[in-house]
Each structure stands twice: as C-alpha cells, then as structure tokens.
Amino acid sequence: MNKKELSTNAAGNVSLGGEISVHRLGFGAMRLTGEGIWGPPKDRKGALAVLRRAVELGINFIDTADSYGPYISEELIAEALFPYPAGLVIATKGGWNRPGPNQWAHDATPSHLRKAVEGSLKRLRLDRIDVYQLHIPDPVVSFEASVETLAQLRNEGKIRLVGLSNVAQEHIERAHKIVPIVSVQNRYSFADREWDYVVAYCERNAIAFIPWFPLGAGRVAGEVLCRIPQAYRASPTQVALAWLLQRSPIMLPIPGTSSIEHLEQNVAAASIRLSKEEYEELSGVPELVGSR
Numbered sequence: 001m002n003k004k005e006l007s008t009n010a011a012g013n014v015s016l017g018g019e020i021s022v023h024r025l026g027f028g029a030m031r032l033t034g035e036g037i038w039g040p041p042k043d044r045k046g047a048l049a050v051l052r053r054a055v056e057l058g059i060n061f062i063d064t065a066d067s068y069g070p071y072i073s074e075e076l077i078a079e080a081l082f083p084y085p086a087g088l089v090i091a092t093k094g095g096w097n098r099p100g101p102n103q104w105a106h107d108a109t110p111s112h113l114r115k116a117v118e119g120s121l122k123r124l125r126l127d128r129i130d131v132y133q134l135h136i137p138d139p140v141v142s143f144e145a146s147v148e149t150l151a152q153l154r155n156e157g158k159i160r161l162v163g164l165s166n167v168a169q170e171h172i173e174r175a176h177k178i179v180p181i182v183s184v185q186n187r188y189s190f191a192d193r194e195w196d197y198v199v200a201y202c203e204r205n206a207i208a209f210i211p212w213f214p215l216g217a218g219r220v221a222g223e224v225l226c227r228i229p230q231a232y233r234a235s236p237t238q239v240a241l242a243w244l245l246q247r248s249p250i251m252l253p254i255p256g257t258s259s260i261e262h263l264e265q266n267v268a269a270a271s272i273r274l275s276k277e278e279y280e281e282l283s284g285v286p287e288l289v290g291s292r
C-alpha cells in the first residue's frame with residue numbers, strides 16, 4: 001500500500017442521524033487500556049501516539065466507553081486529542097461497568113446513567129457528547145427507563161445523538177419510539193453473522209451499524225482469510241475489514257489496536273475492493289463452519 005492510499009477517505013462516509021457525517025472507518029479505543037481492559041496501558045506514550053496517528057490518517061469517529069479501564073480510555077482520548085479537531089466525533093457508552101479485569105456488571109438505571117454521562121463529559125472535557133450509546137440493555141431495569149433517561153439528557157443538551165449496543169431489532173424499535181436512534185453497535189464480521197437481520201434493518205432505516213470484533217474467528221474463517229489476501233498483498237485482517245466495508249453503506253467498522261503499524265494496516269484496508277467472487281466466498285464462511 002502506498003502513502004496515497006493511507007487515508008480513511010477511501011471508505012467514504014456514513015451519516016449519523018442525518019446530522020453528522022463521518023468517515024466509514026473509525027477507531028475502537030478499548031484496546032488502549034491495560035490487560036483485561038483494566039487499568040492503564042503498559043505503554044502510555046504509545047497509546048497517545050496511536051490516537052494522534054488515527055486522527056492524522058483521517059479517522060474522525062472514535063468509539064470508547066466509561067468502562068474501558070474503567071475511565072482510562074476516555075482519559076487517554078482527551079489527553080491525546082484535546083482540544084479536539086473540528087469534526088472529530090467521540091462516541092462513548094454507559095450502562096455496563098467494569099468492576100475488575102475481564103468482569104462486567106450491568107447498571108443502566110436512570111440514576112447511574114445520569115452519573116455516567118456527567119463522568120464522561122468531565123473526562124472527555126466536553127460540554128456535549130456527540131454520540132452516547134447504551135452499552136447493553138440491563139436485564140433488571142426497564143429498557144424504556146434507560147432510553148428515556150438518555151432522551152432527557154439529550155433534551156438537556158448533554159448528549160447530541162443516541163445509539164444502542166448489543167441489541168436486537170425489537171430494542172431499536174422500542175427505543176425509536178422514545179428518541180431517534182442513530183447507530184447500533186453489535187458483534188459482527190464475515191464469519192459471525194447472527195446480526196445480519198439487524199444490519200438489514202439498519203440499512204432500511206438509515207441507522208449506522210458499528211460492528212465490534214470485526215476480524216472474524218475460527219479455523220475455517222482463518223483458512224479463507226489467508227487465501228484471499230495474496231492477490232492484494234494484504235493481510236487477513238485487511239480483507240476482513242474490506243468485506244465489512246463492502247457489506248453495506250451503513251457499516252462503520254471500528255477496529256481496535258494499540259499498535260501504529262496495525263492502525264495503518266487497518267486504514268489501508270479502506271482502499272481494498274474485493275471481487276464479487278471473493279466477497280461471496282467470505283460471505284459463505286458461516287455455512288462452511290456450520291457444515292463441518
């Protein structure tokens with residue numbers, strides 16, 4: 001890949017609620033924290049450099065959450081990038097806490113979400129969060145109560161746009177009765193297609209779909225991924241990202257990395273166009289997995 005191709009411009013744009021347009025390849029800031037998404041990174045300077053390089057390469061959508069670290073990911077973003085360049089969108093989340101390494105605890109109660117938004121505003125040094133996502137529905141809290149809280153915070157000017165994460169179509173429809181939903185963030189890749197129908201729903205309703213864990217997993221996926229890249233002198237990761245970008249114009253991948261080298265590889269994937277046959281071969285991987 002030459003320097004000319006090293007920009008997210010090649011991915012095109014996606015609209016968030018008809019209000020903000022961002023390049024269709026973002027950055028996931030979860031991996032900048034310590035091991036187990038817990039505590040500070042081993043290489044703090046390196047983490048700050050990755051964030052700055054991401055913006056230099058044209059990335060203008062950064063995904064984070066209060067629970068990454070906890071708090072560390074948001075603090076690093078502010079330290080690296082504040083005052084933020086015009087057009088940079090930081091999408092954070094709340095409602096799923098990190099009480100220890102590799103542990104999760106639900107809390108999407110209205111009182112917690114209010115506190116969480118205030119905390120994110122402070123750490124990110126913002127007056128208003130461009131995109132605030134409910135991290136996951138809380139099984140013991142009314143989903144409507146969680147979403148209504150985000151709608152109120154939006155009316156108060158603390159949130160600009162509301163997104164959801166780890167949801168089914170039914171949640172999006174219920175939430176949409178309360179507040180416009182601009183993005184949905186679920187686990188998704190060429191080899192992991194549980195949420196295909198949600199991607200289709202988002203496409204019909206002009207909602208951005210943000211796939212997390214976008215690189216695919218498993219032996220069959222790995223075999224196909226290792227064969228296709230040879231034609232492009234690309235890495236398997238780049239091919240997995242290229243598939244996502246071709247899957248739908250509302251797709252907004254946010255590959256996460258703590259390495260500048262990997263970041264540059266991921267951005268270069270925006271310039272890869274898979275042939276129809278390659279795209280379809282990758283699309284068929286879930287069936288291959290199922291038949292073995």
Ligand SMILES: NC(=O)c1ccc[n+]([C@@H]2O[C@H](COP(=O)([O-])OP(=O)(O)OC[C@H]3O[C@@H](n4cnc5c(N)ncnc54)[C@H](OP(=O)(O)O)[C@@H]3O)[C@@H](O)[C@H]2O)c1
Binds near residue numbers: 186214
């Ligand atoms: N909503 C949710 O519930 C949820 C859950 C998980 C994640 N997320 C978001 O989604 C983002 C992405 O998800 P993810 O981090 O789980 O998965 P991912 O982006 O699919 O994978 C990240 C892993 O892949 C490695 N990697 C990245 N680029 C690479 C490259 N070019 N070559 C080789 N290895 C590479 C990274 O290691 P190195 O650091 O060594 O590059 C890291 O271990 C997160 O940062 C977070 O913002 C959301």
